[in-house]
Amino acid sequence: MNHHLTNADLHSHSTVSDGTLAPSALAQRAFDGGVELWALTDHDEVGGQHEAREAALALGMDYLSGCEISVSFAGQTVHIVGLGFDIDDQALRTGLAATRGGREARARLMAEGLAQVGLPGAFEGALKYVGNPELISRTHFGRWLVECGVCADAHEVFRRYLTEGKPGYVPHRWARLGDAVRWITQAGGVAVIAHPARYRFTPTEEFALFSEFTTHGGRGVEVMTGSHSAPERITYADMALEFDLLASRGSDFHAPGESRTELGELPDLPGRLTPVWTALQDRIHRAR
Ligand code: AMP
Ligand code: MN
Ligand code: MN
Numbered sequence: 001m002n003h004h005l006t007n008a009d010l011h012s013h014s015t016v017s018d019g020t021l022a023p024s025a026l027a028q029r030a031f032d033g034g035v036e037l038w039a040l041t042d043h044d045e046v047g048g049q050h051e052a053r054e055a056a057l058a059l060g061m062d063y064l065s066g067c068e069i070s071v072s073f074a075g076q077t078v079h080i081v082g083l084g085f086d087i088d089d090q091a092l093r094t095g096l097a098a099t100r101g102g103r104e105a106r107a108r109l110m111a112e113g114l115a116q117v118g119l120p121g122a123f124e125g126a127l128k129y130v131g132n133p134e135l136i137s138r139t140h141f142g143r144w145l146v147e148c149g150v151c152a153d154a155h156e157v158f159r160r161y162l163t164e165g166k167p168g169y170v171p172h173r174w175a176r177l178g179d180a181v182r183w184i185t186q187a188g189g190v191a192v193i194a195h196p197a198r199y200r201f202t203p204t205e206e207f208a209l210f211s212e213f214t215t216h217g218g219r220g221v222e223v224m225t226g227s228h229s230a231p232e233r234i235t236y237a238d239m240a241l242e243f244d245l246l247a248s249r250g251s252d253f254h255a256p257g258e259s260r261t262e263l264g265e266l267p268d269l270p271g272r273l274t275p276v277w278t279a280l281q282d283r284i285h286r287a288r
């Protein structure tokens, strides 16, 4: 079997975090997009995993458990995707709950910042878009600000209001890198650095991220992601080889009409890389 040719999409979001489709509707969309091996990777949460897996298997699509953990590293937020772990693992669940814990207080402070620049009611506004009360994210504020006509699209919202130094931005302490990697790994899964090109690290900081990640037991990096340009895909294919990491592929799909990359439509991984699912064969829930 040539694993490179599997249409795997191992990064996507449902209403359980900041996507707009329920896990089963997302499964249908992945299947319609030609996905053969799928993972739902909601932010800091595994509450959608049962529904996602059952829907995938019913459609005839193989499934890997997933999540995307928010981590603070060198003054920035880094996302670590976990794949193929036991969703009932208690330490993982406790760690994710702790990571989610500060989101409501953060959201209230974000709303205060927006009120100060003449945008009152943002907390209640964002809540209208929230599917999971434990998971209020910047994305939900973004959807509300677009609805109000304050900005034309999510990109503009983030640039003007929701990124560092802007009125709706509140610095937040997420999980530690080593903790996130250990929660995933000790639950039988593989930890993957999500969309590495999105971070604004110096070369030294990036080297530190990759080295500390592998020291803690992290084994993978996203190469084919909706967040990477074509040159960035080559850069991180090289990084995967340099750090001896498995390569992952995922759209990071959030919402129809909002996400630029559709489920299942990314190019295949370059042949010189080892797909992360090669190392997760015994963790895959098989449809047949
Ligand atoms: P949070 O976890 O609350 O900080 O929200 C992070 C989420 O915001 C990410 O997972 C993306 O879905 C979304 N996001 C971050 N930056 C942007 C951007 N520039 N444009 C649109 N969405 C973004
Ligand atoms: Mn998101
Ligand atoms: Mn992310």
Ligand code: MN
Residues within 6 Å of the ligand: 011, 012, 013, 068, 252
């Ligand atoms: Mn994501």
